[in-house]
Amino acid sequence: MFNRVVEQLDAVFHAMADPTRRAMVRTLAAGEQTVGELAATVHGRRHVCRLEAQPLAAASRHLRFYEQFWTERLDALDAFVTGGEESS
Amino acid sequence: MTVVPHSVTVVRTIGASPEDLYAAWTEPDRMRQWFATVVDADVRVGGRYRIELHEADGTVNGFTGEYLELQPPSRIAFTFTHHSQTPEDRISDEKVMVTFREVEPGRTELTLVNSWTGPAFEPSYYDELRGGWEEWINRLEKVF
Numbered sequence: 045m046f047n048r049v050v051e052q053l054d055a056v057f058h059a060m061a062d063p064t065r066r067a068m069v070r071t072l073a074a075g076e077q078t079v080g081e082l083a084a085t086v087h088g089r090r091h092v093c094r095l096e097a098q099p100l101a102a103a104s105r106h107l108r109f110y111e112q113f114w115t116e117r118l119d120a121l122d123a124f125v126t127g128g129e130e131s132s
Numbered sequence: 133m134t135v136v137p138h139s140v141t142v143v144r145t146i147g148a149s150p151e152d153l154y155a156a157w158t159e160p161d162r163m164r165q166w167f168a169t170v171v172d173a174d175v176r177v178g179g180r181y182r183i184e185l186h187e188a189d190g191t192v193n194g195f196t197g198e199y200l201e202l203q204p205p206s207r208i209a210f211t212f213t214h215h216s217q218t219p220e221d222r223i224s225d226e227k228v229m230v231t232f233r234e235v236e237p238g239r240t241e242l243t244l245v246n247s248w249t250g251p252a253f254e255p256s257y258y259d260e261l262r263g264g265w266e267e268w269i270n271r272l273e274k275v276f
Binding site: 106107110111113114115117118120121122123124125126 | 138140142144146147148152153156162165166167193221223242244246248250
């Protein structure tokens with residue numbers, strides 16, 4: 045299960061490193077588009093594209109809670125280990 | 133409603149050695165100075181812990197779990213369940229994995245992955261998701 049999550053994140057981060065793809069995601073976030081509307085090349089058939097945000101599940105309350113929780117905790121850890129409390 | 137894997141990943145580079153960070157995560161006296169107000173931890177593989185975070189507004193966030201992996205000074209994994217969780221939340225298999233990788237002497241990259249299995253979203257969540265995506269893309273653009 046865990047490996048699947050990591051693979052999914054790897055795939056997403058790899059894809060999002062490309063500015064064109066980020067622009068496409070932003071367009072799709074506003075609503076579904078045909079491939080033609082998205083890429084300005086249409087050959088007869090309409091391929092409708094939709095943003096499948098579910099795999100990232102970026103907005104669940106659970107996820108937002110933990111995102112904030114761990115960010116705050118790591119801020120505190122950083123302050124603790126670099127704030128003159130160095131060990132041994 | 134199906135359940136699917138979810139995760140939160142936080143990566144941070146901190147000016148400390150992996151040994152210092154490992155100690156900060158595994159010695160209760162040190163954990164009390166940054167991680168939680170109350171720390172009751174039996175730090176060994178299979179040992180259990182209970183922590184409480186007393187927030188300034190009076191909220192108490194409590195968690196319990198079990199240590200799954202303790203590999204000094206590079207890796208720690210434990211189960212992690214919020215005390216307010218109920219079976220209706222249908223959240224299971226919650227884990228936290230923390231790894232420390234020294235990038236140069238005295239600087240360590242910490243990667244934390246908090247994963248769980250929980251309900252997939254219903255269509256009504258998508259408006260909220262859209263906002264999340266936009267915020268996420270904005271953040272990404274600052275990074276690249």
